[in-house]
Amino acid sequence: xPTFTFEPCELPAGAEALRAEVRAFLRxxxxxxxxxxxxxxxxxxxxxxxxxxxxxxxxAMTWPGRYGGHERSAFERYVVLEEMLAAGAPVAAHWIAxxxxxxxxxxxxxxxxxxxxxxxxxxxxxxxxxxMSEPDSGSDLASIRTRAVRTDxxxxxxxxxxxxxxxxxxxxxxxxxxxxxxPESKHAGLSQFIVDLASPGIAIRPIRNLAGEDHFDxxxxxxxxxxxxxxxxxxxxxxxxxxxELAFERSGPERYLSCMQLxxxxxxxxxxDPDGRAAVGVGRLLAHLATxxxxxxxxxxxxxxxxxxxxxxxxxxxxxxxxxxxLPGAAQELLDVEPRVAGGADYHQxxxxxxxxxxxxxxxxxxxxxxxxxxxxxxxxx
Amino acid sequence: xxxxxxxxxxxxxxxxGTEVTKESLQEAEAGTWPAALWDALETNGLACPLVxxxxxxxxGSWEDAHVLLHAAGRHxxxxxxxxxxxxxxxxxxxxxDIPDGPLTVAPxxxxxxxxxxxxxxxxxxxxxxxxxxATRVAVTARLDGRPHLALVDPARARCTPDRxxxxxxxxxxxxxxxxxxxxVPLDDGDxxxxxxxxxxxxxxxxxxxxxxxxSVRYANERxxxxxPIGKFQAVQQELAVLAEHVAAAGIAAEVACRAAGRGDAAxxxxxxxxxxxxxxxxxxxxxxxxxxAIGFTYEHALHFSTRRLWAWRAEFGGExxxxxxxxxxxxARGADALWPDVTAR
Numbered sequence: 001x002p003t004f005t006f007e008p009c010e011l012p013a014g015a016e017a018l019r020a021e022v023r024a025f026l027r028x029x030x031x032x033x034x035x036x037x038x039x040x041x042x043x044x045x046x047x048x049x050x051x052x053x054x055x056x057x058x059x060a061m062t063w064p065g066r067y068g069g070h071e072r073s074a075f076e077r078y079v080v081l082e083e084m085l086a087a088g089a090p091v092a093a094h095w096i097a098x099x100x101x102x103x104x105x106x107x108x109x110x111x112x113x114x115x116x117x118x119x120x121x122x123x124x125x126x127x128x129x130x131x132m133s134e135p136d137s138g139s140d141l142a143s144i145r146t147r148a149v150r151t152d153x154x155x156x157x158x159x160x161x162x163x164x165x166x167x168x169x170x171x172x173x174x175x176x177x178x179x180x181x182x183p184e185s186k187h188a189g190l191s192q193f194i195v196d197l198a199s200p201g202i203a204i205r206p207i208r209n210l211a212g213e214d215h216f217d218x219x220x221x222x223x224x225x226x227x228x229x230x231x232x233x234x235x236x237x238x239x240x241x242x243x244x245e246l247a248f249e250r251s252g253p254e255r256y257l258s259c260m261q262l263x264x265x266x267x268x269x270x271x272x273d274p275d276g277r278a279a280v281g282v283g284r285l286l287a288h289l290a291t292x293x294x295x296x297x298x299x300x301x302x303x304x305x306x307x308x309x310x311x312x313x314x315x316x317x318x319x320x321x322x323x324x325x326x327l328p329g330a331a332q333e334l335l336d337v338e339p340r341v342a343g344g345a346d347y348h349q350x351x352x353x354x355x356x357x358x359x360x361x362x363x364x365x366x367x368x369x370x371x372x373x374x375x376x377x378x379x380x381x382x
Numbered sequence: 383x384x385x386x387x388x389x390x391x392x393x394x395x396x397x398x399g400t401e402v403t404k405e406s407l408q409e410a411e412a413g414t415w416p417a418a419l420w421d422a423l424e425t426n427g428l429a430c431p432l433v434x435x436x437x438x439x440x441x442g443s444w445e446d447a448h449v450l451l452h453a454a455g456r457h458x459x460x461x462x463x464x465x466x467x468x469x470x471x472x473x474x475x476x477x478x479d480i481p482d483g484p485l486t487v488a489p490x491x492x493x494x495x496x497x498x499x500x501x502x503x504x505x506x507x508x509x510x511x512x513x514x515x516a517t518r519v520a521v522t523a524r525l526d527g528r529p530h531l532a533l534v535d536p537a538r539a540r541c542t543p544d545r546x547x548x549x550x551x552x553x554x555x556x557x558x559x560x561x562x563x564x565x566v567p568l569d570d571g572d573x574x575x576x577x578x579x580x581x582x583x584x585x586x587x588x589x590x591x592x593x594x595x596x597s598v599r600y601a602n603e604r605x606x607x608x609x610p611i612g613k614f615q616a617v618q619q620e621l622a623v624l625a626e627h628v629a630a631a632g633i634a635a636e637v638a639c640r641a642a643g644r645g646d647a648a649x650x651x652x653x654x655x656x657x658x659x660x661x662x663x664x665x666x667x668x669x670x671x672x673x674x675a676i677g678f679t680y681e682h683a684l685h686f687s688t689r690r691l692w693a694w695r696a697e698f699g700g701e702x703x704x705x706x707x708x709x710x711x712x713x714a715r716g717a718d719a720l721w722p723d724v725t726a727r
Contacts, residue, residue: 004625006633008640019725086721260721268717274710280702283709287656290649290724291634298633312629319626369615375625376618379598 004312004378008294009301015075022083025056030087036349037088039261042254043215043357044090045169047124053084053091054124059098063106068119074304078253078297085257092166097121099252101128101174104192104245108233113194117172131161131175131195131219132242138163139370141176142186142239146221148177148193154227155179155193157201160220165364167217168204173197174245176238190238194230201225211356212341247310250365253300256292256320258361259327262354263289265347266331281334288323292316311378318371321361328355386442391449393426398457404683410460411549415515420461420484429463432471433480439470444580447471448639451581455588455694458686460550462486462512464581469520472574476531476566483517486510486536488555489578489698490522492571496532496557498525501565503532503557509697513553514541518563522574529571532562546693548686576648578698579655580638586658586694587635590628592687593669597621600673617672624668627661634658641727649711649727652704659701662691 029052030038037044053059061077063069084091102121105113120126137144146159157177167173173195180189197204201224206214233241263285270278295316302309328339328351338344339352362368376382401419410416423429431447433439440446447467454463462484469485488507490496496505503523510519513536523532538561542554598621601612611617631654638654641647666688670677677684695701712720 004629006629008633008637082725264717264720267712267720271713271716274713276706279706279709279713281705281709282712283652283705283707284656284660284701286708286712286720286724287634287653287705288630288660290653290727291630291657293724294633294637295630315626315629318622319630369619372619372622373615375622376612379594379621379625381598381601381612381618381621 004315006295006298006312006315007301009297011075011079011297012073015073015079018076019079019083022058022080023087025052026083026087026089030089033088033090035088035261035265035346036353037090039088039259039350039353041085041088041090041261042092042095042258043213044088045092045166046090047093047127049090050094050124050127052124053089053094054122059094059124060102060118060122063102063118063122067106067114068122070122074300078300082253082257082293082296085254086260088261093127093169094121094124096130096165096170097126097128100130100245101172104174104232104241105194107244108192108237108241110229112229113232117194126172127166127170128172128174129164129167129170129197131164131167131173133161133163135160135162139367141242142190144176144178144190146175146177147181148179148191148226150179151225154225154230157195157221157224157226160218162207162216162218164217164219165215167197167219168206168214170197173219174232176242179235179238187239189236190242191235192232192238192241193226194232195224195226196230199224199226209357209360211353246366247308247313250310250313250317250371253293253296255317255365256289256296256323258321259324259354259358262327262331262350265350266335269335269347278334281330285323285327285330292320292323295319311374314366314371314374314378317365318362318368318375321368325358325361328358384446386440387446387449390428390431390440390442390446391453394428394450394453397422397426397428398453398459402457402459404686407458407460407683407686416460419459423461423463424483429466429484430470430474430480431467433474437474437480439474439480444639444643445636448584448636451584452588452591452635455585455690456592458548458589458592458690462516464585465511465516468574468577468581469516469518472520472531472577473533475573476564476568478531478533478564478566481518481533481563484512484515486512486516486519487574487578488519488521489575491575492522492529495529495571496521496523498523498530498532498562498565499559501562502559503534503562504559506554506556508554509544509546509552510536510555511697512551513539513555514543514551519555520574521557522568522571523565524571525565525567529568530565531568531574532565534560534562546697548689548693550690550693575698576651577642579704580635580642580647580651582694582698583631583638583651583654583658584635586662586691587628587632589687589691589694590631590658590661590665593665593684593691594621594624594628596684596687597624597669597672600677604674611672620668620672624665624672627665631658631661631665649708649723652708655699655704656701656708659695659704662695666691 148155340348430439435441638650641650
């Protein structure tokens with residue numbers, strides 16, 4: 001039977017040395033941020049902060065120097081990421097480009113594309129979003145219908161992307177379009193493009209989420225022109241490329257730390273007058289947190305060795321989002337207070353905010369059902 | 383992996399894979415001591431991996447012991463292999479010569495230590511694994527208020543046989559001025575209790591792997607509605623969850639063994655026992671659901687793993703006990719130490 005390998009992995013001393021540096025930077029950079037602002041971490045779009053992170057060399061950490069990267073190890077990158085997330089840093093501006101778009105271009109982009117985009121991403125100045133889902137294509141991503149049709153010097157695009165995080169703030173979208181219609185296979189004929197979101201024919205409309213945030217968007221393409229040199233990789237190879245990209249998305253430490261601010265503030269509240277029930281509840285959460293971190297480190301170790309941990313990353317993501325998604329409910333069992341959108345103590349607001357956004361954790365980057373399907377395939381069941 | 387670990391892994395897999403069968407497990411549950419299996423394990427040097435070579439052991443680390451404990455759990459070995467590994471490690475650590483034969487450890491916390499007066503032991507301890515079968519038992523006892531590790535022959539105690547859910551011997555031993563073979567002061571009176579939890583956590587990780595393997599195999603073989611039940615998404619999704627818990631319990635146990643080899647492993651052991659317990663709760667439920675009615679019969683082998691998981695989950699402290707240990711420490715350290723403490727391990 002195929003099984004998964006999660007070998008314990010330890011951060012080398014050099015990576016640990018970096019941790020103190022990152023903490024000192026964050027202590028200073030986030031000094032005036034309240035717990036509820038920190039809880040928004042991924043949603044926090046802050047170009048000034050991203051430029052500071054870029055200036056420290058903490059974006060594009062593992063990329064080659066000729067593209068503005070810093071040629072550091074996967075472990076050093078891991079330390080920076082987990083410290084940013086644990087502190088609730090506003091990482092949204094540079095996050096997607098660092099995690100997904102840059103690695104995609106490094107792998108499949110042309111030399112010209114790499115020269116053009118990667119150094120600016122590394123400086124924390126160029127922000128990317130991901131155009132995958134459409135109104136009729138969510139988990140069934142291969143069914144997308146937005147068409148890119150060949151024309152003089154490029155492609156004309158018509159169609160609609162939805163749930164595109166931060167499109168209204170970003171410079172570019174890595175978009176998946178249908179370049180040829182193949183009635184035999186929906187996976188064939190898909191291609192990826194770098195779309196300049198300032199081009200004519202592109203309308204971006206924020207979609208308010210249930211917590212009242214304008215976080216994701218609908219992006220409508222009406223005869224929008226995309227030049228031929230914006231094609232990423234080979235025409236028609238979009239499906240394989242997207243799956244490689246999603247493996248990057250699922251492999252980081254970010255998939256269990258979304259509610260870290262709530263856990264920290266919960267411990268702050270409970271430690272005022274600890275009882276046995278509080279101890280058991282906090283201890284159990286801590287055991288799961290520590291184990292998820294070891295699993296996540298193990299995935300980082302596989303990345304550092306140049307292995308492909310796509311399957312293991314799906315395991316960590318599904319377990320990790322389960323943990324962070326349960327946290328608001330678990331917190332309410334331990335401390336019976338009202339979640340609030342305004343007023344009350346910091347803790348009430350952190351609880352209120354995370355209670356509302358927790359449903360998204362098991363949707364973004366592949367739903368729970370899709371991930372479990374990937375794991376089942378790894379077990380030899382599909 | 384090093385050479386010793388490779389040898390231990392292959393020898394344990396070969397011995398346990400051939401000697402532990404449904405029939406031998408049923409016989410052991412009926413009360414037969416599997417002498418041939420024990421002799422083979424002892425002769426092949428698998429009983430004392432943590433004892434230095436100068437004292438007759440394999441001179442290995444906790445990471446080496448991990449592969450044996452894991453195999454013992456995976457194969458549901460009906461012998462006190464894990465207990466002997468633990469007892470011999472404790473005795474070697476205390477500088478006591480290692481007796482031959484199967485050994486065991488009394489599950490005693492520092493606060494419940496028995497009483498030593500000179501070389502005489504008094505008090506009663508319940509749930510001693512394989513107490514009736516062991517040639518010697520290691521007991522935590524207090525001499526002049528200070529914790530000691532005492533080595534005593536259980537045949538000299540009043541033994542009341544008892545069993546856990548998996549029908550493994552868990553006996554009550556009553557000592558009444560019983561002469562001990564040795565008594566050595568301990569720096570840490572909880573060491574036997576804590577390492578007992580580690581041993582059980584590793585065995586549980588092994589048993590969970592067995593559950594996953596059996597469940598996937600069954601799902602691929604059992605046909606309903608014209609196809610193997612493993613082709614149904616509902617079943618696939620459940621097995622994926624089982625696989626996740628197996629992976630989590632596995633790495634937590636392995637990390638705890640690594641930490642035990644370095645010294646202070648209190649945090650990692652507590653994490654491993656909590657995580658294994660939670661995995662057992664979810665995992666045993668899924669395994670039985672996938673197996674349907676046949677897995678609920680004594681005839682089918684699944685219960686040798688699930689009943690052990692239910693029993694081991696509570697032994698040497700269950701999830702609630704160890705979660706409280708972790709939680710009390712975290713609450714005492716406070717909110718701002720939470721993340722730094724996690725990353726420091």
